[in-house]
Amino acid sequence: MTLSTRKGTVNIVEVNRHDNNIHAGQGTLKGLDIVFRKFRKALFGKANTERDDTEGQFNVQYPEERLVLAEAYRNMPILLYDDATGQELCTSCFQCERVCPPQVIHITQAKHPETGKPVPAAAEFVLEYDTCMSCGYCAEVCPFDAIKMDHDFELSTADHPALDVHYTHLLRPVSYYEAIAPTMWAEVRDAALKKLQNNIKRRPGNIGVDHGQKIAGKSSAAAPKAATPAAGAAGRKQYTGPIAKVGTSMSEDKLARLMAIREANTGKRGGPPESGAHAIEADVATNAAGQVAPSDQATSGSAASKATGPVAAPGKNMSEDKLARLMAIREANKAKQGE
Amino acid sequence: MNYVVLTIFFLLSALTLGSGIMVVTVKNIIHAALWLISTFVGVAALYMLMEAEFLAIVQVLVYAGAVSILVLFAIMLTRQITGTGTRQLHSRWWVAMLTAAALFGGVIVPTVWQQGSSWDKTASDAQAILVQQATEANGGTRPEIIPVAGTEELGAALMGEYLLPFEVVSLLLTAALIGAILIAFEERTRRRRVLTLAEELALRKRGIVEPHDEEGAVVPVDAEQAV
C-alpha cells in the first residue's frame, strides 16, 4: 500500500490485526504446538551452535564451556613489555590519560636519575579498573601500541582497593597479547617494536624494565586479574559455539604476512625468547594436544571434563584451527632458532 | 462410651465454644471473623465425629469456605478494622445476656429432657434409635428410607418430600441474586467513569466537550487538546 504525501509516495504496510478471524482457542493451540516442538527438540539434546539455527539449547555452560572471544574483544587495559628484553613499550606520552573518558589512567613519568630530565618510560602507571568503562580508547590512541585491551573478564574480587591496579600488575609480555589477538598484533608489530628500539636508546640504566621483569607476566596472586584465568583454566573444554569460527576470518595473505613478520622478528631478536613466551608456547602445545579427542567429552554433558592440563594458557580462547596454525608457526620458528 | 471419642468431643467442643466466645470479645473485627471460621470448622469436626460426613463437608464448604470469606471480604473494605477505642459492652448488656441465656435454655432444656436417657449410646446405637423412632412414626413397620445424613437420602428427600420448600428457597435465592446484581449495576452506572483518551476524543468529535455524568459532576476533558 502506498500513501501519497507532499513529498511523493511512501510505502506503508498496514498490520493485520486478525479482527475478522474467529478465535476459539486455535491460536493458543498453535502456540502450544510450537512450544511443544521446541521442547521435544531441546529435550533430546539438540544443541544450537549455528547462527542460522533457531532450535535446540543455546546456552553455554559457562565455567566448563566458553565462547571463543573475538580478537577485538576488549575488557580491561593492560600494558605490554618485550619478552626478550623486558623493555616496557610505554613511553608515558600521556595520550591515553588525556583521552580516557572516565579519567581513570594516572601516569607518572620516569625521570633521569641524574639530570632529572624526563625519560620515555613510565615510573608509575595506575589504572582504576573499577571505574574503567572498557571503551578501548587508550589502546586506540596509543602511538607505541603499549596499552592493549585484555581478554580476561573474570576479575571479580571482594577487595575493592585492589582494583586500583598498579604498573606491576598491568604488565603482560608481548607474546601474551600476540596469543590473544594474533592478527591485530601482526598489523602493528613491526612499527611498535621499531619505536621501542628507538625509545630504549633514550632510557638510561634500568628505567623501563624494572616493573615487568619481576613478575614476568606469570601474574602474582595479588593481582586481581591474571591469576584467575590460569586457575580456572584446568579442565576447560573448547566450545564450538556460535563464534568459534573467528579464526577463519584470517585471510590467507594476512596469515602469510604474519608468518613473515614472525620470521623476521626472530632473526632480529636473536637468542631464545624469555620465559613468558616459553610458557605460553608450552601451554599452547598442551592445549592442542588435549584437543585430539574433545568432541565426545563436549557432548557427554558431564559437568567437569577430565582434561588436566598443567597450567592453562592465554591461548585457551582460540579456536582449534587458529591454534593449529599458531602451533605450526611456532614450530617453524623454533626450528629456525635451533639452527 | 469410648474415652478417646469423648476426649476428642470435648476438645472440639472447647474449640468451638472458645472460638465463639472470642468472636464476640475481640476488638479487631478481622480477628473476630477469623475466630468465626474457627467456630465453623469446629462444628464441622463435630459433625464428622457424629459420622455425618456430608453435613460436615457442606459445613466447611459453605460456611467456612464461602460465607465467612464473604464476611471477611466485606469487613476488609470498611474502615475501623482494628476497633481500637470502640466499646464492646452496652450499658444494658445484662438484658442481652438474659435474652441469650433464655433462648439457649429454651433449646437445650427440652433436648436434655427428651434425649437425656440416650447419652451413653454409640453411633450404632443412635442408628438403632433412629430406626426405632422411624418405625414408630411409620406405624410399626420399618420404612424404606431411614432419615440419616447420607447423600443419597438427602438427595431423595430434597427431590421428594421437601421438593416444594427446596424450590421456594431456590427461587428466593435467585431473587436475592438478581437483586444484588441490580444494586451493583446501578452503582456501577452512577460511578464516575474515567474516560480513556480515545473515548474523550470520540466524545469531543461528537461535540460533547464537557460530558456530565448522572450526578452532574463534570468529567474533565481538556478542551485545549482538541485538534
Added chain:
Amino acid sequence: MLKTEELQVNIGPQHPSTHGVFRMLVTVDGETLVDLKPVFGYLHRNHEQLGEVNSYLQNMPFTDRLDYFNSMVNNHAYARAVEQLAGIEVPERAQYIRVIMDELSRILNHASALGFLLGDMGAWQTSLLWGLREREKILDLFEYVSGARMMCNYSRFGGVARDIDDYFISEVKKLMQGLPRYFDEFERLLVENEILLVRAKGVGVLPKELALSYSVTGPLLRGSGVPYDVRKAEPYAVYDRFDFDIPVGTVGDVYDRFLVRVEEMRQSYRILEQALQQMPEAEGGHINPKVKQQSLKPPVGESYARVESPKGELGFYLVSDGSGSAYRYKVRAPSFINLSALADMCKGYKIADVVVILGSIDIVMGEVDR
C-alpha cells in the same frame, strides 16, 4: 449510596516490570486507573553535563549508556550530530556499515522488547528467551566487530572504528538465513493467541489525531497509524537507497504496537538484505582518515541530527563554542518523550493494563534518566 475510595499505589521504583528504576504513582478506583504520575530520576547521572565537560570523542562511549540495547544506534546519532557540526564527510562504506549495525540493533531491540512486553503480560519468558537467543547471536557479531557486546563504542567521526571483514558479512548472511524462521515461530507462538488478543486489543489506545501532539515517535507513533519514520522523512546515511515499507497500525493500541514491531523486524531484514547486496560496491574505507578524532574542534555553531532508533527519534542537539568540548549537549531521548504519553494512555484502564502499556512503549531507563 455506596462510595468507593481511591487508593494510591506506588508501582516501583523496585518493581518487576517497570523496566528499571521507574516509579508510577498510581491512583486507582477499584482496579480502574484514575491518575498516574511517572516519577523517575533514580538513574540520573547528569549525562548532558558530562557531555559539556568531555571532549567530543570522549563523549562517544557515554552515549552507549543511554539506550544500552542499541548502543550502535546511539553512536551513529551522536557521530552524525558531530559530523554535521564539523562538516565531516563520511565514506560510503562506513555509511553502509552503520546502516547494517542499526538494522541489526533494531532486530535485537524489538526481539527483546516484545519478549519483555509479553513478560509483562505474564507469559513465562518463553517469547523473551527466544528473542534473547537471536539477540545473543547479534551481540556476538557486535562483539566480533567492535570488541564489546553492548557498549560498542563503534562509531567515530567520519566513519566507524574498525572495518568489517568477509567473515562478519558471511556470518550476518548466515544469521539472516535463520531470522525468518524466528519471525515465523514468534508469530505462531503469540500473534493470534487469544489471551494476547484480549489483553492487547483496545488497551492503551493513543488515537491517531492525538499521537503527534504527544511528540511520540517510533513504533508508538506508527502503531497509532501515522506513517512517520525518520529513515523515510529525512533519509540519513544511505537509507534512501533501500526499498522498505513503514508498518503502521490502525487503532493505536498495544496490539498495534506489538504488530508494528513484529513487522519492523521483517522490514529491517529487507534493509539488511539490500545493504549486504550493495555493500561491496561502496566506495571509501571504513573511516574518513582526515578527521582528527581526539582533538576535534568544530567551528562555532549548532547542529541537530536525528536517527530512527528502534525506540523512536533519537536526536542530539549540539552547540559548539569552537572549543574541544560541546557548549551544550542535549539528547532528545525517545524513551523519555514517549513517556509523556503514558499517563494519559493509561487513564481509564485497569491497573494490570498499566504495565502492559508501559511495556508497549518500550522504555529504557538509561535513556529516560540520562
Added chain:
Amino acid sequence: MTYWPVIAVDAWIGLVLVSIIKVTLILVGGSLGMMFLTWYERRAIAYMQDRRGPNRVGPQGLLQPVSEAIKTMTKEDITPLDADRVVHFLAPVVMLGATVLAFAVIPWGNLFPSSLRVGVLFIFAVTGLHTVGMLMAGWGSNNKFALLGGMRGVAQMVSYEIPLLMALLPIILLSGSLSLTDIVTRQGDWYGFGWYVFSPVGLTAFITFFIAALAEGERTPFDIPEADSEIVAGYLTEYGGMKFAVFYLSNYMTNLALCFIMASLFLGGGNGPGVTALGTVLGGLLSLVYFFIKALALFFLMVLIRGTVPRLRVDQLMGFAWKFLLPIVLVNVFSTAIWVAITRWGPQAQIFTDWFGEPASDNYLRYGVAIVVTLIINLLAVYAVMRINRRQPSDLTEEEIALGLAG
C-alpha cells in the same frame, strides 16, 4: 517381644498409629513430590525456552530443590513492623493445612484406596479453605500489593469453585457416587480404558475442569493473585524464608493434588491395560505407575500452558468464569443427564428400549446414539456461548470500532 501385644490391646491405638504413619507419609511424600515438581517444571520450561534449566546440584539437577529448601530455611524470618503478627504467621499454616487435608482422600492407584464416601466433595471443601489463608496473608501483611493480591485471589477462587464443582457433576452423575475410589473403579471397563474422558460429556467436563483447576491452583494464565509483573507477588509480597517456602509448598501440593484428582476422575486413576490381569499386588503397582504417569502428564500440560500463554486480566478472568465456563458446564450437566438416560434407562423410558434395545454395556447402538446426541448438544452450547460473548462488528458503534473492541 512381650510388650508388642500390649499395644495391640486397644484397636484404637493401632488406628491412631496407622493414621499418624499415613499422615507422616503424606506430609513427607507431599513435600518430596513438591520438590520434584519444582524441578520438573523448571527443567521442562527450560527446554521449551531452549535452555537447560537447573542441572548442577545432584544428577541432572535433581537436588536443586533440596539446596533451595536449605536456603529458604536458613533465611531470616522477617515480619513487617506494622503487620498483624499473628495473622501473618498463621496464614501459611492455614494454607498448608488445607492442602494436606486434601491428600487424605486421594486413591493412590488401586493400592491404597480411600474410604471417605464423599471424598470428592471433601477435597473441594478443604481446598476452599485456601481462600482463608490467602485473605489472612493479604490482610495480615499490611501491604497494598498483598491486599490487592489477596482480594484478587479470593475473588478468583470463589468464582472458579463454581465451574469447578459443576464440571464435576457429570462425573458424579455417570458414576453415581461421590467416593473417589468408586469413581476410579467404575472406569475399569473396556480393558482398562473406560475412562470418562472418552465420552463427549466427560471430555467437556475434563476441559472445563482443567481450566478451572488452573485457576484454582493459580497457574498461568490465571496466576493473577501473584501476578509478578503487576502486583509484585500478590499476597506473598511480604513473605520470605520459611514462611514463603510453606506457601510455595502448599501451592505446588495443591497443583499436585489437582493433577491426581483429574487423573482419578477423568483419566481412570490407576486403570489401564493389564492392571486387572496382573493381580492385586503387581497390578496394584502397575496401577500406581499409571496413576503417576497420568498425573505428571497433566502437570506437564500445565507447564506447557505456562510456557506459552500470557496472563488474563482480573475482569477478563471473572468474565471468563461466568460467561464462558459456567454456561458450558451447565449445559454439560444437562447433556450428561441425556447420556445417562440413553445409555442406562430401561424400564424408565420404554421408548429408548424400543429404539435401541436393552441397556447393556455391550449395546453399542445406545452408546453411539448417546455420543452423537451429547456431542451435538455440547458443540452447540460452545458455539452459542462464543456467539453470545463475541460482539459482532455490526453491533458496535463507530467509536467502539475505532477503539479496537471488535475482536
Added chain:
Amino acid sequence: MLTKGELRSILSTEMPAALDQRWAEHAATAEEGHGEENKPVLQQDDAVVNAEHLPAVAHFLRDTFGYEYLSNITAVDYLDFDMIEVVYQFYHIDEPADVRVRVRVGRNPEACVIPSLTPTWPGANLQEREAYDMYGIDFPGHPNLARVYMWDEFTGFPLRKDFPKTGDKYTHVTGAE
C-alpha cells in the same frame, strides 16, 4: 515547506510584535569575534520570538504550515549574554528539515518565564519539566511543573553554567588536589 530563516521573514510581516529584537546587537558583536575560542555565538537565522508570543507563534506554525510535531525543546544557558535560550524544534510530518523557534529570556527568576506549550502539545510536558529542573525556567500553564530528575528538595539548577562543579572522588590515587 519553510526554508531556514523563512519563518522569521514571514513573522516580521504577519506578527511583528512577536519577534524579539533585543539580541540582534549582541549577535553583531559576537560576529566579529568569530573564530575566537570558547565563545558561543547566538544564532540569528531562526525566528526569535518574545516569550509571551510563543504559543501564538507555535499555533500559527502548526495551523498555517502544518508543522504539528514538536520534536525537541532544548534550553541553552548563555552565561556571557546573561540569557537562557530555549529552542523549540518543529517538524512537518513530510519534511526532512525542522523549523526552530527560539525564545530568549533572562537568567534571573523573574525574567525566566515562558508560557507552557503543554496544553496543546502534551508531549512537551516532560521536556518542560526537564528544562525547569535543569535551568530553572518557569512555564506558567504547565499542569505539574515539578523537578523531574533531581529530588524535590534540591536547590539550584545543575545545568546552568554557573552551577558549581566540584569534587573528585579519586584524588587519593593521583595525589592531586
